[in-house]
Amino acid sequence: MWRRGVPFTLERMITTSALTKSYGDLPVVRDVSLRCDPGTITGFLGANGAGKSTTLKMIVGLVRPDRGTATIDGRPFVQLPNPSRVLGTLLDASAMHPGRSGRSTLTIAARLAGVHLRRVDQLLDLVGLTAAADKRVGTYSLGMRQRLGIALALVGEPRALILDEPANGLDPEGIAWMRRLLRDFADHGGTVLLSSHLLHEVQASADHLVVISGGAVVAAGRLDDLLASSSIVVRSPDPRALGAALTAARIDHAVGPGDAFTVDVCGGRITTEVLAAVARDHHVLLTELRPSDSHGLEQLFFSLTAYRPANPGEVAA
Amino acid sequence: MTTSFPLATPVAPAPSPSVIPFSRLVRVEWTKATDTRAARWLLTLVALSTAAILTVPVVAPSTFDQTHASYLRVAALGLSILLPVVVILTFTGEWSQRSVITTFTQEPRRNRVMNAKLAVSLLMSGAGALVGGGLAAAAIAAATASGRSLEANLGVGAVASYACYVMLNVLAAVALGALLQNSAAAISATFALPAAFALIGTASSLVSEWIDMSTPWNWVLQNDWGGHLPQIIVSTVFWVVLPLAAGLWRTTRRDVG
8 A cells, every 4th residue: 555654653553452431231332442553544444233333432531431441642631631633534524513603603613622714615625515614504404514524633733533324425436535535644644533323434444353243342443354254165066076186285175155165264374376286286177266255344344243132022213 | 806905914923912811801802792783672672671570660660669669679679671682692602503613712711701791790780770770760750740748768788788789689690600611501590499499498498498498698789788698698609600710611611512
């Protein structure tokens, strides 16, 4: 990936350690530990109600965890002297005073952050709200509020961003624009943590992934690694010869789909290249040789986030 | 659309980022309390309702003593109707609009934000007292122009007591707003609770003199502190100190959902 010189190289911009929160008897977040480094976009993926927003709110001190800690740039968020200069947040674009204009809303945030007020107009221009700047936020569409929210997150010239469902309400063009903006932010050494309940959204914008289900992290890692196929499909016009060759090479294989064989990658030890070599050595003709899952992440997502009721018999809101 | 985002480029950390100065917090909270159309209407209504009440001693001289101090007291009563609503909204509005999410992520030391709102409320009570004084002066001028002669009995003590009364009413509203964190509940309570205690006070002189705000705070308004200081202090603790302390405690702990 193309990357310009990173101006500062502090690792671990955003970390959480065993964050846990219950409301009454209902566990909402359980032992969530994650880590986001400069130069990366981490997608925080989970179904609605999986605990994403509560986790993000615990990171910025809006919700008190029952247990666990979170740090930004090495210290708890509430100890940052002027937090919006370090971490920009977009947690709820509807949480704005409807009677204030977009410009006033942004100006108040800029004053508090202590940045030059010139930045207000520049940011309004960046998010495409210049024409609507003096209209009241109450008249904005959800997409416009989302754009204003992105401008609010950027107001303090932060080094990290936490965005809760930033694609909500944006049109396809706006979503593509936001992805480019976040990619550019990360390529310049920024750290991004964004949540989404939409798999393809995360897949298109993130390079790291944390999947949460029922309040707990069920998968985490580089997107490429998580996407990597766990098995290979290999097919020959002479299945019997191919099966014999695989057995001779001590490669576990299962029959199917059809008359093809499925081979486990065994943690990366078996690759398509290895199988091609086996076939060549045994003079078996191959007509198909490919990673088996074309929708790996999708299967992963659905298998990991399948709805599991905490209390059978109760219906989740 | 642009393909480069210079504004969204993260910058290297400043050598030593400083805490947001308290004066900046106060300025921002003052802006938030006064910059919306609704807030300006409400502030206009505060002035209008005070002016309206001040016409009573002008047109109906028999209703109030025709003295300068008496006119100032009428202004104080006028201010005490809607000024408390303005300051309540300063504390509760952000919970209703949920903009606390932005406020408390920009300054997570919630006590500092609350202190700034408290400072804004005190500034408003001072500004309100000034406006009320101006309106009282206008009413006195109108009464004088109609040929009456009013007793000029205003001393420093009477003016200070007037300002003190306005401030006490504002602080009681602040305390309810900070405690209840809900506009409708706090505004209802600021009208209903004093009435309820006044009603209980009719049955118990202990309540009417020590707890119910109307009697002890009326002594303040009348500049009649002599021998009443203990009652004034106790009722102030009850209406201001205790609910405000509980409200600050609740605010620092409340989860922002």
